[in-house]
Amino acid sequence: EVQLVESGGGLVQPGGSLRLSCAASGFSFSSYHMNWVRQAPGQGLEWVSYISSSSLTIYYADSVKGRFTISRDNAENSLYLQMDSPRDEDTAMYYCARDRSSGWPGVFDIWGQGALVTVAS
Amino acid sequence: AIRMTQSPSSFSASTGDRVFITCRASQDIGSYLAWYQQKPGKAPKLLIYAASTLQSGVPSRFSGSGSGTDFTLTISCLQSEDFATYYCQQYYNYPFTFGPATKVDIK
Numbered sequence: 001e002v003q004l005v006e007s008g009g010g011l012v013q014p015g016g017s018l019r020l021s022c023a024a025s026g027f028s029f030s031s032y033h034m035n036w037v038r039q040a041p042g043q044g045l046e047w048v049s050y051i052s053s054s055s056l057t058i059y060y061a062d063s064v065k066g067r068f069t070i071s072r073d074n075a076e077n078s079l080y081l082q083m084d085s086p087r088d089e090d091t092a093m094y095y096c097a098r099d100r101s102s103g104w105p106g107v108f109d110i111w112g113q114g115a116l117v118t119v120a121s
Numbered sequence: 122a123i124r125m126t127q128s129p130s131s132f133s134a135s136t137g138d139r140v141f142i143t144c145r146a147s148q149d150i151g152s153y154l155a156w157y158q159q160k161p162g163k164a165p166k167l168l169i170y171a172a173s174t175l176q177s178g179v180p181s182r183f184s185g186s187g188s189g190t191d192f193t194l195t196i197s198c199l200q201s202e203d204f205a206t207y208y209c210q211q212y213y214n215y216p217f218t219f220g221p222a223t224k225v226d227i228k
Contacts, residue, residue: 035217037165045157045165045208047217059215062122095164100176106212107155109176111164 002026002110004079004096009115015085020115022079022096027110030074033099035108036081038092048094049081050105064090086119093117123147123211127220133228138199142223144192144209153213156185156194160205168207169194199225 005023012018020036036048049070050059058070069082079096094115097108124147134140144154152172157165167176169185172192182197196203204227209220 044222045159045210045219047210047219050215050217061216100167100170104153104212106153106210106217107167107170108157108165109167111166113164 004098004110004112006094006096006112006115009094009117011118011120012083012086013121014087014119018083018086018117020081020083020094020096020117022081022112024077024079024098027098029072029077031102033102033105034072034079035097035099036070036079037095037097037108037111038090039095039114040089040092043092046092050099051079052105053102083117086117088119091117091119122216123150123213123218125209125211125218125220127207127209127223129223130221131224131226133226134199135228136199136201140196140199140225142194142207142209142225144187144194144220146190146192146211146213149189150211150213152188153211154185154187154192155210155212156183157208157210158203158205159208165208 003025008020033052035050051070067085071080096112098110099105100107100109126145154172156169159165173185184195186193206224
């Protein structure tokens with residue numbers, strides 16, 4: 001079964017740090033581009049970051065640029081999001097999402113169940 | 122960033138209805154548009170990409186149309202499991218952006 005499972009969510013203080021992980025199974029992880037998408041409580045979806053299959057290309061939303069770092073370990077079939085200096089407005093459910101195609105990126109065909117991050121003192 | 126808008130923001134419908142959700146982009150995005158369905162407490166689910174291509178496993182009562190700046194998601198015969206929230210998303214360029222959502226509930 002194709003599956004993405006996030007972990008690492010929880011309560012973090014403003015200015016602290018937290019690392020989210022996403023474990024992939026059931027497909028050739030190293031062949032797919034990956035993303036993080038978040039959803040604040042009761043709000044809509046916001047794309048956060050993209051990493052190509054080889055890690056050569058990375059993009060961030062302006063709202064997290066300079067504070068969050070996306071990475072992956074293809075040998076471990078894992079995707080990561082290092083969240084440094086989080087702010088109250090980073091409180092959200094964080095989803096890892098697979099890019100459908102190895103070509104033009106941006107269509108998310110497989111999603112994890114989400115990891116809830118709460119930023120509060 | 123490309124801004125996406127959706128209308129209506131919410132509406133009520135009955136099982137069997139034909140419903141339309143529209144999405145507009147702030148600039149020409151060609152056909153680089155996807156539609157997602159989300160149910161409470163669940164992750165979004167891909168329905169349509171490339172504006173009109175049905176994702177594998179998605180029922181054929183869902184269809185998408187449009188190009189450029191104006192797009193439509195049509196559900197031809199609403200089923201009970203279709204009551205949910207729907208998002209459009211452009212992937213023409215970064216940052217990828219989503220519409221604000223359309224919630225479909227039971228009349």
